[in-house]
Amino acid sequence: MPMHLPFTPNHIQLISACYPPNAALLTAGPDYRPNSQELSRMTYYASNKSGKINKLASELERRVKTDSRKAKGGNIRARASLLITLAIIKALAIECRRDLALLTGSLLASVSVTLSALSSDLEVAARAGSVFTAWTTYTDGHLIEVDQHVAQDYMSCLQIFSLMGRIETPDREVTSRTRLVGLAALTSVVTSEVLYNSTTQLKMQISTLIPALLIPLLDEDVIQLEQEAGKVKEQPTTAHMSEFRNRPAMERRAASIHIHVAGEDGPTSREVANAAIRALSHLFGHSNGGQAAISIQAAIDCFNDANTWDKTEHCSWVAVHAAEWTQYQYRYAIPTRLVECLMQDQDTSKNVSRPQALAAMITAVFNSPIPLVNLSTSDIISSLITVALRRTSKDPEDALLPAIVRSVSSLGTHVYYAEQIQDLAGELISRLVAVETTGLLAGVKCDNNKTRVQAIRCLLAGLLGLIHSAEVHDVTDAEGQKSGPSSPVLGRSADYGTAEHKAGAKAPRRRNVAPDVWQDTVSLLCDSDYSVRADYSATLVSYFEREIPKLWDVTDTDGVKRIRPLAEEPVQQANVHYAVLHGDNTTRLLNSIHAHLYVLATSSNLGFPSVNTAPSSRHSVNGDIAPSTVVTDESNTQDLTDPLPQIRRSLAIPRTRKLSVMQRLLQHVPSKLSASTPASATLSDYGNILAVLTTVFTRLPVRGLLTGVPMLLALNSTIQVEESDVVTPRIAAVRELLASSWTTLAKVWECPELLDVISKGTPSGVENKLPLLSTLEAGEFGPQQNFVPLPVGPETVSVEKAYALLDQEALMLAIVSNKTIQDATGMDRQGLLRKFSASWSAESAFREAIDATSTNADLCRADALAPLVKVPPAFMHIDNLSRASLARSTRGVGVTDLREALEGRSSLSNPNLRETAGSISTFDHTSATHGDALKLTPVRSRTSQRGKIGGPGDVKDVLNKLGIGKTNGVGMLRPSFAMKKSEQRSTSTVVPPYKT
Structure with a gap:
């Protein structure tokens, strides 16, 4: 000593x-x-x-x-x-x-x-x-915020340990030893309250320690990282870490850091990776939403500083496991921050590796089975679409577009409420319609039409991938083969028909994309660019295969599709009959599709009318200043002078504008196809039309029959040319299209008579010449598709090698005489004959689809108030003194007024409280189901003012206002929500059954 x-x-x-x-x-x-x-x-x-x-x-x-x-x-x-x-x-x-x-x-x-x-x-x-x-x-970390010298010394220690955690030396063993020491100290920080207590120092601390936790992971393969992550998951904490937050601070044990003993086998890089993964899991596991967002932002900054964006797999692995380690209710912060960073790079053109890695990280997080509750999928898809359109306007061949399409598609794997996929598809469709009509403001060196085409194709690819991923997610979830994001099981909507589910099958978790939402996209069938028409045809076929439920199940246990009789239940039978005879949303969609297919097959000019552009202050859908639209056709100036507003989730073409566009397309549709009629459709277009019709007739046999047969008959009548010895390539393609379509109908309905009629017009030894529809890989954005053109010039097809004209009357008689068709539709021979012999045109079919949609929406809004009539209005009264104190009539007569009258109370001090609110009547609305048959008698609104209650007459007055007593003509209660009308009140007097 x-x-x-x-x-x-x-x-x-x-x-x-x-x-x-x-x-x-x-x-x-x-x-x-x-x-x-x-x-x-x-x-x-x-x-x-x-x-x-x-x-x-x-x-x-x-x-x-x-x-x-x-x-x-x-x-x-x-x-x-x-x-x-x-x-x-x-x-x-x-x-x-x-x-x-x-x-x-x-x-x-x-x-x-x-x-x-x-x-x-x-x-x-x-x-x-x-x-x-x-x-x-x-x-507890409190001194970090109040003592500047303590904060400086603490950050100095943190920086040195962080440097040790990612140090690089020539000796691999020394490197591993030094990193383990630094990571051990940093692990104590992420499991300490000092990191999370100081809000002002939080971002600086995380930015300092994150590089030490990520750099060691980049030296290992992703497979090895996955193995080490599994070990950490099995044993998430060490002996001293288990004390954190499970015990008070005074009862915890402090860990000691030991170095490796010289002479023994040195620590491996996998041990270092294990220590880094353990620290990362603690960092995200103890963070809330804001702290997790700061951590993933620090990780992005680390990748940026280290220039490791080329290691896409490692970046995606970090993003996926960061979301997995974060607490359940805060996981949404990880993909949200990734999308925000991608938005910041939407104008980056030099370094594409960073936005591509970010898009891959977003896709990996969404494709993982990790539930992401509280995730705003609508905001996510809106941001992704904005990035895609922005980059397309700068460069139509941007390399980032396929990655963004995959990110949009991956959103379909996360379904947390029934309408989610329909809402996301509606967002895509609204942007799709906007780009179709107004285009994009392209860059100086870009072609406006090319940017428009690429933008439409990009959105179509995202829409197809979104529906496909959602459909696959539903199937895997129902079969129990994949544990997806946990959410309540939600049934599909029955708006489009009644579909019988197999016994014991699990109900899907989402609703299908409604046909009325999809209907806004049908005009793409007649787009001026073939690649858009081809991509949309493939997308439309996929939509019918995945999203449109049948009226009933037509697949037997042996796998053969057969048309069954109607359901035995009276309610289901009535619903099917109503949908077949009067139409539903799917029927209206089919009417619009058949109208556009007819235009595509016969028109000499496709696409929207050409417009000139001039600078304007209106913003386009990609965020730039959009050009104003100048109409070249003065006859329809009123339809196009009002540009579409940029309204999120509700941007759709007005019905009048749709009809105007259809009318312009119909101007180029001839009544008869002849050798001199120019053609705008290619041979590939006729193959695409055949693919769409085949899908409609196969997937929707009843509704496809009722809406498709009139169109086929009308198309057949257009090629009844007089020159029997001259058959142009276009007429030959239409004849082959008709013969193949009728053949599909004959096979679906097992109608041999129809096959006999078709065989008479089919030449022997002639193979089908229509190209097949090119399939699109869901979730992928590929190059533009090429088409097979029709032969041009004076070339003709010989009569012997072409399909002959089909007998119109024979076709119709074969269809209406088929017993299976009669049983399925519930119509007899005469009813079917009247149905199919009625005059059909593309304009009438399209107008029926548009008008039916408008009428149905109005009737639905009217019937929405019908249940309120069943409730006595007097018992729907809600006192709101604060609102009633305003100087306007806001309160109706209720039970409280009757009680006050019986008790002899005087009115309240505020005279405004004695006024009755104007009522809204629902009796004069037409029922959407029964039409005018059950239209109720109109009731005039009654507006009166409560007098001061001072005698027995007040009780009678209140009872009269409540509707208790006999009325002249109508003996029912008058609703308190009857609409105010401009005419005078009825002069009929009320005779109560009592005397004062």
Whole structure:
């Protein structure tokens, strides 16, 4: 024990006694521990006299600074003394944990000085890390916010440990050892309250430590990282980490950091990766939504600084597991922040690797089975669409577009409410319609038409991928093969017909995309660009296969599709009959599709009318300044002078404008196709038309029959040309299209008579020449499709090699005489004959689809009030004194008024409370189901003012207002929500059944 001067302070004597004699300092290794008995005396002294802790800490800090300076110069005796001093500080911090704030300043200063001088000495760095870990175990972090010197020393320690965690040296073993020491200290931070308590220092702390947690992961393969993540998941915490937050701070245990023993097998890089994954999992696991967003932003900044965006798999792995480690209710913050970062890079044209990696990370998170509750999918898809359109306007061949399409498609795997996929599809369709009609403001070096075409194709690819991923998700979830995001099981909508589900089958979790939502896109069938028409045809076929339910199940147990009789249940039978005879949303969609297919097959000019552009201040759908539309056709100026407003989720073409566009297309449709009629459709278009019709007739046999047969008959009548010896390639293609379509109908309905009629017009030995519809890979954005053109010039097809004209009357008689068709539709031969012999045109079919949609919407809004009539209006009254105090009539007569009248109370002080509100009548609305048959008698609204209640007549007055008593003509209660009408009130008097 060293000798002391007579007047040496007691705290210095206690500290000096903990050291071995100077001659024994060099032999104190390898542990370099203080004298245990003297250390206990010193810690006992400090714990019982908290006022002396500051003196003890100041003396220890002075010794650390002196020994660090000497040890850095090579003094091995000072190095040994430094190791012992650090051990004393750690013991003092553990024993005086209740008064740790008094020790914090000197402790952090000592660790910072030590690491700054001797960070390359692993033994010293490990001892300093143990002191730092002891402090993080018991501190609450409050001093970081209030003491600037403490905050600076703390951040200095954090930066040095972070550098150690990602250090690179020529010796792989030394690198792994140093990284493990740094990661151990950083792990103590992410499991400490110091990281989460200081809100002002949170972002700086996370930005400092994140690189040390990510750089070691980039050196390993993704497969190895997945294995290490599995180990961490099996044992998420170590022995000392399990104390965090499970016990009070005073009962926790501080961990010690040990270095690897020289001579043994060194730590591997997988052990380092395991330590980094463990720290990352704790960081995201203890974070809320805002903290998780800061962490993933720091990870993105780390990838950016390290220029590791080319390692897309590693970036995606980090994003997926960050979402998995984050608490259930905060996971939405991960993809949301990724999308925000992608939005920031929407104008980046030089470095494409960063936005591509971000898009891949977004897709990986959405494709993972991790539930992401509270995720605003609508905002996500809106942002992704904005990025896609923005980059398309800058460069139609942008390499980022396929990645964005995959991100949009991956949103379909997360279904948390029944209308979600329909809402997302509606968002895509609204942008699709806007781009179709107004286009995009292209860059200086870009073609406007090319940017418009690429934007439409990009949105179509996203729409197809969204529906496909949602459909696959439903199937896997119903079969129990994949555990997707957990949410209640939701049934499909029955708006489009009644579909019988197989017994024991699990109900899907979402509703289909409604036909009335999809109907806005049908005009793309007649787009001026073939690649748009081809992509839309493939998308339309996929939509019918995945989203349109049948009226009933037509697949038997042997896998053969057969038309079954109607359901035996009266309600289902009535619903099917109503849908067949009067039509539904799907029928209206089919009418619109057949109208556009007819135009495509016969028109000489396709696409929207050409418009000139001029600068304008209106913003386009891609965020740029959009050109104003100048109409070249003065006859329809009123339809196009009002540009479409940019309204999110509700941007759709007005019905009048749709009809105007159809009328312009019909201007180029001839009544008869002849050799001199120019053709705008290609041979591939006729193949696409055949593919769409085949899908409609196969997937929707009844509704496809009732809406498709009139169109086929009308198309057949257009090729009844007089030149029987001259058949142009276009007429030959139409004849082949008709023959193949009728053949499909004959096979679906098992109608041999129809096949006989078709066989008479089919030449022997002639193969089908119509190209097949090119299939699109769901969720992928590929190059534009090429088409097979029709032969041009004076070329004709010989009669022997062309399909002959089909007998119109024979076709119709074969259809209406088929027993299966009669049973399925519930119509007899005469009814079918009247149905199919009626005059059909593209304009009438399209107008029926548009007008039926408008009428149905109005009737639905009218019938929405019908249930209110069943409830006595007097009992629907809600008192709202604060609102009634306003100087307007806001309150109706209710039970409270009757009670006050019976009790003889006078009116309230405010005369405005005695006024009755104007009523809204629902009796004069037409029923959407029964039409005018059940239209109720109109009731005039009654507006009166309550007089002051002062006698028996007041009771009678209130009862009259409640509608209790006999009325002239109508003996029912008059609703309190009857609409105010401009005409005068009826002069008929009310005769109550009582006398005053």
